[in-house]
Amino acid sequence: MARGKLIVLSGPGGVGKSTISQELRKHDDFTLSVSYTTRKPRIGEIDGVHYHFVTDEEFTELVHNNEMLEHAEFAGNKYGTPRKEVESARDAGRNVLLEIEISGARQIREHDSSALLVFLMPPSWEVLKARIEGRGTDTPERIAARLALAEEEMAAAKEFDEILINHEVGEVVQGLIALAAR
């Protein structure tokens, strides 16, 4: 049996990565990797489904034991991809999709040249800016920091194998399915 592909979906914060990965749950073309995080669950998030929620100590232990394929800190919380889950799904012939931020995508690139790196691009900078500013509860300082980070993250697009523009969720999902089938 052919080994499953590793597909990494990344892009700037606010571009809509998590909406895409939620939608992909309904499709049988991918296994979605469930990350570890030290962030507290948001309303509606289920442990083991959206994330494995762990303590800082547990996270450090997992890194120490080499159980993370990649890991990064984002907005004060830690996130990481479980190595074993990804490898066994791929060994079973399943395509695995990681929805992760940019520095994690770079780590995957370094260690696995066969991984397909996909950058999710907003239709325009204005659209991304409006999304970041529209998130409601953030202070002006926090919004400014998020905008600065997004600008930096946008510059990483050229490091990726493929770019998909997030005009519409269904279109991006079809694009990913086509890439996985290639």
Ligand code: 5GP
């Ligand atoms: P959120 O807290 O909003 O769920 O996620 C924050 C950011 O962390 C998003 O950009 C998301 O893609 C990223 N992320 C989620 N899981 C992982 C992971 O396992 N590794 C890395 N590097 N980033 C992740």
